[in-house]
Amino acid sequence: MSVDEQAGRTVYYDEDRGTYHTWCDTDSYEPVSTALVLTVSSVLEIDPNELGMLSEYIEPDALNALFGHWQRDGPRAGDGSISFPFTQCTVTVHANGELVIEPAHRHAASNGVEAQ
Numbered sequence: 805m806s807v808d809e810q811a812g813r814t815v816y817y818d819e820d821r822g823t824y825h826t827w828c829d830t831d832s833y834e835p836v837s838t839a840l841v842l843t844v845s846s847v848l849e850i851d852p853n854e855l856g857m858l859s860e861y862i863e864p865d866a867l868n869a870l871f872g873h874w875q876r877d878g879p880r881a882g883d884g885s886i887s888f889p890f891t892q893c894t895v896t897v898h899a900n901g902e903l904v905i906e907p908a909h910r911h912a913a914s915n916g917v918e919a920q
Contacts (some may be wrong), residue, residue, distance in 0.1 A: 827900075
């Protein structure tokens, strides 16, 4: 189900997993760190400037270098990914350009804990 296009890309919600999904655009150059911040702010429905600094969680330049191949060469099939916490979410960046955002309230609900 498409839920938002505010981040400059369509964001889909997977009801079964409680996660949000989008893919980096291969037609224009946008660092994965920028796409990630815009997508998380869209999912959380807050201004990007109100998010924590990405650099407090991961080095943005290293993330861009690690996953920047789809801007240079187009998407490649791959099975590599990296997951890390960011603000109120767990974020997974896949080698094929997919970004998966799992809000913290989903973690709490799956553990039988009420999110606050």
